[in-house]
Amino acid sequence: MLFRTSLLHVSVGRALVAAVVLSAFVGANGEVGVAQTAGSARASDAEGERFVDELLQKMTLEEKIGQMSQIALNTPEGPKRDERIVKGQVGSLLFVKDPKEIDRLQHLAMEKSRLHIPLIIGFDVIHGYRTIYPVPIAMAASWDPAVAEKAQTMAAREASAVGVRWTFGPMLDIARDPRWGRMMEGAGEDPYLGSRMAEAQVRGFQGKDVNHIADDHIMACIKHFAGYGAAEGGRDYDSSNISDEQLWNVYLPPFEAGVKAGAGSLMSAYMDLNGVPATGNKWLLTDVLRKKWGFNGFVVSDWDSVKSLATHGFASGPEDAAARAVNAGVDMEMTSTTFFDTLADAVKKGAVSQATIDAAVRDILMAKYRLGLFQQPYVSTGRAENELVSAEQREASRKAAERTAVLLRNEGGLLPLKKGLTSIAVIGPLADSKPDLMGSWSLAAHPEDTVTVVEGLTKRTAAGGPQVLFTKGVEIERVQPSIFDDQFPSPKPTLTTESQREAEFKHAIDLVKRADAAVLVLGEAQTMSGERASRSSLALPGKQQQLLEAAVATGKPVVLVLVNARPLDITWASQHVPAILDAWYPGTEAGNAISDLLFGDAVPGGKLPVTWPRDVGQVPIHYARNLTQIPNDWDTMYWDGSSAPLYAFGYGLSYTSFSVGGLKTSAAKVTAGGTIEVSVDVANAGKVAGDEVVQLYTHQRSGSASRPVRELKGFKRVTLKPGERQTVTLTLETKELGFWSPQTHAWSIEPGTFDLWVGTDSNAKDHTTFEVTPSK
Ligand code: BGC
Numbered sequence: 001m002l003f004r005t006s007l008l009h010v011s012v013g014r015a016l017v018a019a020v021v022l023s024a025f026v027g028a029n030g031e032v033g034v035a036q037t038a039g040s041a042r043a044s045d046a047e048g049e050r051f052v053d054e055l056l057q058k059m060t061l062e063e064k065i066g067q068m069s070q071i072a073l074n075t076p077e078g079p080k081r082d083e084r085i086v087k088g089q090v091g092s093l094l095f096v097k098d099p100k101e102i103d104r105l106q107h108l109a110m111e112k113s114r115l116h117i118p119l120i121i122g123f124d125v126i127h128g129y130r131t132i133y134p135v136p137i138a139m140a141a142s143w144d145p146a147v148a149e150k151a152q153t154m155a156a157r158e159a160s161a162v163g164v165r166w167t168f169g170p171m172l173d174i175a176r177d178p179r180w181g182r183m184m185e186g187a188g189e190d191p192y193l194g195s196r197m198a199e200a201q202v203r204g205f206q207g208k209d210v211n212h213i214a215d216d217h218i219m220a221c222i223k224h225f226a227g228y229g230a231a232e233g234g235r236d237y238d239s240s241n242i243s244d245e246q247l248w249n250v251y252l253p254p255f256e257a258g259v260k261a262g263a264g265s266l267m268s269a270y271m272d273l274n275g276v277p278a279t280g281n282k283w284l285l286t287d288v289l290r291k292k293w294g295f296n297g298f299v300v301s302d303w304d305s306v307k308s309l310a311t312h313g314f315a316s317g318p319e320d321a322a323a324r325a326v327n328a329g330v331d332m333e334m335t336s337t338t339f340f341d342t343l344a345d346a347v348k349k350g351a352v353s354q355a356t357i358d359a360a361v362r363d364i365l366m367a368k369y370r371l372g373l374f375q376q377p378y379v380s381t382g383r384a385e386n387e388l389v390s391a392e393q394r395e396a397s398r399k400a401a402e403r404t405a406v407l408l409r410n411e412g413g414l415l416p417l418k419k420g421l422t423s424i425a426v427i428g429p430l431a432d433s434k435p436d437l438m439g440s441w442s443l444a445a446h447p448e449d450t451v452t453v454v455e456g457l458t459k460r461t462a463a464g465g466p467q468v469l470f471t472k473g474v475e476i477e478r479v480q481p482s483i484f485d486d487q488f489p490s491p492k493p494t495l496t497t498e499s500q501r502e503a504e505f506k507h508a509i510d511l512v513k514r515a516d517a518a519v520l521v522l523g524e525a526q527t528m529s530g531e532r533a534s535r536s537s538l539a540l541p542g543k544q545q546q547l548l549e550a551a552v553a554t555g556k557p558v559v560l561v562l563v564n565a566r567p568l569d570i571t572w573a574s575q576h577v578p579a580i581l582d583a584w585y586p587g588t589e590a591g592n593a594i595s596d597l598l599f600g601d602a603v604p605g606g607k608l609p610v611t612w613p614r615d616v617g618q619v620p621i622h623y624a625r626n627l628t629q630i631p632n633d634w635d636t637m638y639w640d641g642s643s644a645p646l647y648a649f650g651y652g653l654s655y656t657s658f659s660v661g662g663l664k665t666s667a668a669k670v671t672a673g674g675t676i677e678v679s680v681d682v683a684n685a686g687k688v689a690g691d692e693v694v695q696l697y698t699h700q701r702s703g704s705a706s707r708p709v710r711e712l713k714g715f716k717r718v719t720l721k722p723g724e725r726q727t728v729t730l731t732l733e734t735k736e737l738g739f740w741s742p743q744t745h746a747w748s749i750e751p752g753t754f755d756l757w758v759g760t761d762s763n764a765k766d767h768t769t770f771e772v773t774p775s776k
Helices: 014-024 046-058 061-067 078-086 099-112 136-141 145-162 181-185 191-206 244-251 253-260 282-292 318-328 338-349 354-370 383-387 391-404 434-438 453-462 498-514 544-553 571-576 590-598 631-636
Strands: 069-072 092-094 120-123 221-225 265-268 298-300 406-410 423-427 467-471 517-523 558-563 579-582 658-665 669-671 675-684 690-700 711-720 725-733 739-741 746-748 752-759 766-773
Touching (some): 046 354, 061 069, 061 338, 078 099, 099 145, 120 354, 136 181, 136 191, 136 391, 145 191, 145 383, 145 391, 191 244, 191 253, 221 253, 221 282, 244 253, 244 739, 253 265, 265 282, 318 354, 338 354, 406 571, 423 453, 423 544, 434 590, 453 467, 453 517, 498 544, 517 544, 544 571, 558 590, 579 590, 658 752, 658 766, 675 711, 675 752, 711 725
Parallel strands (some): 069 092, 092 120, 265 298, 517 558, 558 579, 669 766
Antiparallel strands (some): 406 579, 675 725, 739 746
């Protein structure tokens, strides 16, 4: 019989929580195990616990602190790493990519260190390892969790083939301000969509059994806990000030979903959250994460973020920083060395308890156990060769890119391009750029693997398709250098004089004039979105806007293909460019996927996971706002322009058209805790097969707090043949209607009247109401 002591809820620190968890689950036959905790998908693993506890008893304090230290290959620690591994002073390495080197390091750890503890090798496998998949914001635009799950399954296969068994992903930060460059790494603005993408990605990385992660899977690390996406002014690393209401209802739900899906690890964020740096925030890392959600994985800091507790003016110096981080709930320090340098002293002085250290090490060793690293830490030869950029990987990446593209405009049915065209001008600085089409966080990719748009389209010429006339027209450059410049140098301009630039621009427009149609591939270069890639403007960088306007002025049909990971200012384009396809950063198969999409061999079916502003002055912007006292004036809140977004959250077109109607609910009343079945009829009214995403939104009419005007509570992407009609049923779980109330300081489902809309974007019109009645 399992029992849980109430001490769990009153314990004062991390060590006590861990101790209580361990003693709390004592089986009738005396075995000690970690039973499934309230919030976690992880089931009992008594054998692993026993193994780890025995190992822990043999470890010296120095060896324990070693497990809590992660070193990067490219830091000054690098050269000493072999020596440290042998002495048992390293638990993890990040950024090692060479399978032979990983194998050698694991042999060192297993054969030369006293206790033979394997290393856990981490890497940012964000949207692929060697084969690059569409960036995470694009995966969210698929509105199909299966796309994200498949991409991360494939990424895990590649990464594990070289010996990387731990990714720093998925990033679950809600982002409502496109100036923030890391919008690219998450699922956008919505906690419901974000939670579904969180679960899918955790499943994809880790596979089915979170206790025994198979050799071809890797451990997930949900990040950055928490509130990083609310950085003030969209400036990366800047403070986040988030009300409790917004934290509980918007920023934390994807993390809770990730914990419930069984994520094996979590990364603490860099920034100050409401005045306390996240990496020293005990409320976040212990009270919420462990006590409330029952997380039993391990917590790694972000890069140097332990040392930074002193930089923030929070800790008094490195020793205080280390103690505060560990006492808050950080188990492993990434790259900075305050744990290694000071924790032993801190334990001697009593600033950190031995029990706290043990709890941290236990969680790290359990992660290694769950990955099977104690049994098989080595890199099997041949796997990498077979797996890296294999045909199967490429095919999966291409399919993902096709399912993530969003068609924003298609006046006069310009797309798909007619097969009879004799020539197309392909113009733009991103059209033939291999690194740029991959997007940021492609650190293990080889740019030469990428198929560019020019290459993808040119393949069609050989098969009787139009001749491709390419030139870039303009160049774009970052004003500030990128932190990834050493890895992927930002392209240096080759057009160095004004007359060269003018000649190139003119050449591009001449090609547009000569061709039957033009495809302009514009947007942001690889390092313009991502970490430390925030912007103060959303304009197309450089002279791309002028190029676009000049191309349109020729009178030729122009298609704009956007390469981006945040909404850009395309307000002019939305009025003057007949077709706009948002391809995001599509990855290795960019050119093949875009070619398929442009010619109708694939039909766009993605939807926006973010509200698209008209102007940077509107941000932050999101659809799930609260009503104001003048609700009908919402779109006219600025006297100098519209306050309505350019494109709504959930918006996206297809090459076919759909009708949605016949909204039905299974009941007009539901008890809190129950479910309602919501169905609509969807029909493909066009001539080609295509996808539609049925979206369900609700609104609570009154209660203990104002609630958003609409909130997404369900969705389903369906494929329909021409003329096909399907009844799509979504299950609305009333637990999704619950929220944390700033009045009651508690989470509950409040009885009352709710509006419900179903449709194909967040402006869905089909409406009904239902009542939630109190549960008995
Ligand atoms: C980022 C993390 C990343 C880590 C390791 C940090 O700068 O914030 O998201 O996982 O570096 O690359």
